[in-house]
Amino acid sequence: MTAAITLLAYAALLASAGPRLLMRGGWTERAPRLGIIAWQAVSVSVVASAVLAGLALLVPTVRVSAGLANLLRACVTALRDQYATPGGATTAAAGAVFALAVLARAAWCVTAALATAVRDRARHDDALSLVATPAFPGVVVLDHDEPAVYCLPGRRRRIVVSSGALRLLDDEQLTAALAHERAHMDQRHDLVLAWSKGISKAFPKLRLFSRAHEETVRLVELLADDTAARSVERLTLAEALLNLAGAPTPAAALGAGGSTAAVRVRRLIAPHRPLGRVRGALASTSAAVLLALPLIALAGPAVAAGHLQYCPPGSAAVGSAIR
Amino acid sequence: MPRFGDLEAAIMDAIWRADAPMRVRDVLDRIERDTEPAYTTVQTVMDVLFRKGWLTRVKEGRVNMYAAASSRQDYVSGLMDEALEAADDRTAALATFFERMDPQENAELRRLLGAARSATPQKPAP
Numbered sequence: 338m339t340a341a342i343t344l345l346a347y348a349a350l351l352a353s354a355g356p357r358l359l360m361r362g363g364w365t366e367r368a369p370r371l372g373i374i375a376w377q378a379v380s381v382s383v384v385a386s387a388v389l390a391g392l393a394l395l396v397p398t399v400r401v402s403a404g405l406a407n408l409l410r411a412c413v414t415a416l417r418d419q420y421a422t423p424g425g426a427t428t429a430a431a432g433a434v435f436a437l438a439v440l441a442r443a444a445w446c447v448t449a450a451l452a453t454a455v456r457d458r459a460r461h462d463d464a465l466s467l468v469a470t471p472a473f474p475g476v477v478v479l480d481h482d483e484p485a486v487y488c489l490p491g492r493r494r495r496i497v498v499s500s501g502a503l504r505l506l507d508d509e510q511l512t513a514a515l516a517h518e519r520a521h522m523d524q525r526h527d528l529v530l531a532w533s534k535g536i537s538k539a540f541p542k543l544r545l546f547s548r549a550h551e552e553t554v555r556l557v558e559l560l561a562d563d564t565a566a567r568s569v570e571r572l573t574l575a576e577a578l579l580n581l582a583g584a585p586t587p588a589a590a591l592g593a594g595g596s597t598a599a600v601r602v603r604r605l606i607a608p609h610r611p612l613g614r615v616r617g618a619l620a621s622t623s624a625a626v627l628l629a630l631p632l633i634a635l636a637g638p639a640v641a642a643g644h645l646q647y648c649p650p651g652s653a654a655v656g657s658a659i660r
Numbered sequence: 661m662p663r664f665g666d667l668e669a670a671i672m673d674a675i676w677r678a679d680a681p682m683r684v685r686d687v688l689d690r691i692e693r694d695t696e697p698a699y700t701t702v703q704t705v706m707d708v709l710f711r712k713g714w715l716t717r718v719k720e721g722r723v724n725m726y727a728a729a730s731s732r733q734d735y736v737s738g739l740m741d742e743a744l745e746a747a748d749d750r751t752a753a754l755a756t757f758f759e760r761m762d763p764q765e766n767a768e769l770r771r772l773l774g775a776a777r778s779a780t781p782q783k784p785a786p
Binding site for chain 2: 453454457458461463464465466467468469479480481483484485486487488489490497499502514517518521522526527557561572575576577578579581582596597598599601602603606
C-alpha cells in the first residue's frame with residue numbers, strides 16, 4: 338500500500354512542480370535537445386508512476402509456483418506484508434484496472450495521433466505528386482504566391498517550397514531554410530510531436546501534458562535552427578525567417594503567446610550560448626533520475642524484504658539453497 | 661510493375677490542359693511520355709483517379725467521358741491551406757519553416773538583424 342501511495346504522490350508532485358522546474362531560467366532554449374528529452378522524461382515518469390501504482394496494489398495477490406513458494410515461503414510472506422493492502426482482492430483488482438486503463442488510454446491516443454499524421458501526410462503527398470514540380474532530389478515546387486517552405490517527414494519524405502517563397506529568398510537563405518527542414522526530417526521530430534500530442538489528448542485534464550506538447554512544438558523548431566546553423570550562417574537563417582514571415586499574410590490569427598518565429602529570430606541574432614557542460618550533465622542526470630524513480634519506488638519494499646535474512650538476495654542464493 | 665504515380669500526374673495534367681470532358685482515347689493521345697502507355701493501363705489509372713475523387717465520370721452513350729473534379733489551382737490552394745494551418749497550429753503531419761509574424765515585430769527584428777550584421781565583420785569574399 339505504501340508503494341502505491343508513494344508512487345501516486347510522486348506523480349502528483351511531478352505533474353505540478355515539473356513544468357515550473359523546466360520553465361525556470363529558460364535553460365531549455367539554450368539546450369533544446371535536452372529540453373525536449375526532459376519534457377518527455379517528466380511525462381513518461383508521471384504515466385509510469387500511475388501505472389506502477391496500480392501494479393503495486395496487485396503484488397500481494399501474485400501467485401508464485403508451488404515449488405518456489407515452499408522454498409521462499411517466508412520470503413513471499415514478507416514481501417506480501419510489505420505490499421499488504423487493506424481490502425485485499427478488491428483493492429488489487431482496482432489497482433489492476435487502474436493500471437491497465439492508464440496504459441491503454443495512453444497507448445490508444447498516441448497510436449491515434451501517429452495514425453492521423455501518417456494518413457494526413459499520405460493524402461497531402463498524393464495531391465502533391467499531381468500538382469507540384471520536382472526541383473531537385475527531395476524538393477518540389479508548388480506554384481503559389483503565398484510564401485511557404487515546409488516538409489513531409491516519414492517514409493516519402495520531401496520538402497515543399499512555394500514559388501512565392503522562391504521569389505523572397507536568395508540562394509543562401511533558401512539553403513538555410515532547406516537545412517532547417519532536413520533537420521526536422523532527419524531527427525524525426527514528427528514522432529516526438531505525435532507522442533506528446535497523443536499524451537496530451539489522452540489526459541486533457543492534466544496541464545502538464547498540454548504544456549509539454551506546447552513546449553516540444555517550440556523546442557523542435559529551435560533544435561532544427563541549431564542543427565541548420567551548423568552548415569549555414571545563423572544570421573542568414575534569421576533573414577530567411579524574416580523574409581518569409583514578413584510577406585503580407587491574410588488576416589489570420591497569430592498563435593497565442595506571441596510567435597515562435599520572433600523568439601527564433603532573436604535567438605539567432607544574439608550570440609549563441611549553448612548550455613555549459615556542467616549544467617548540461619546536471620539536466621541529463623535529472624532526466625534519468627526522473628525516469629528511474631518510479632521503478633525504485635515500486636521495488637523499494639521488495640528491497641526492504643531482501644534485507645531480511647530468510648530472503649535470498651539473488652538467484653545464486655536460491656541455487657545454493659536447492660543444493 | 662510500373663509506378664502509377666507519374667502516369668497519374670501525366671493524365672491529370674492532360675485533362676487540366678484540355679479543360680473539357682475527354683474519353684480515355686483522347687487522354688492517351690495527349691499524354692506526353694517517351695514511351696506511350698497501353699490503352700488499358702491508362703483506362704485502369706483513370707478509373708483509380710475516378711475512385712479517388714480526382715476525376716468525374718459521365719456516360720455519354722456507350723462512352724465514358726472524364727473531367728477533372730477540381731481545377732489544378734484548387735488543389736494547389738488546398739495544399740497551401742493545409743501548410744498554413746500547420747504553421748499556425750502545429751500538427752505532426754507537416755513541419756513548416758515559415759511562421760507568421762506581426763509586421764511591426766518583423767520591422768523591429770529586421771533592425772536588430774541589420775545591427776548584428778554590421779557588428780560582425782563580413783566574411784571575405786572567396
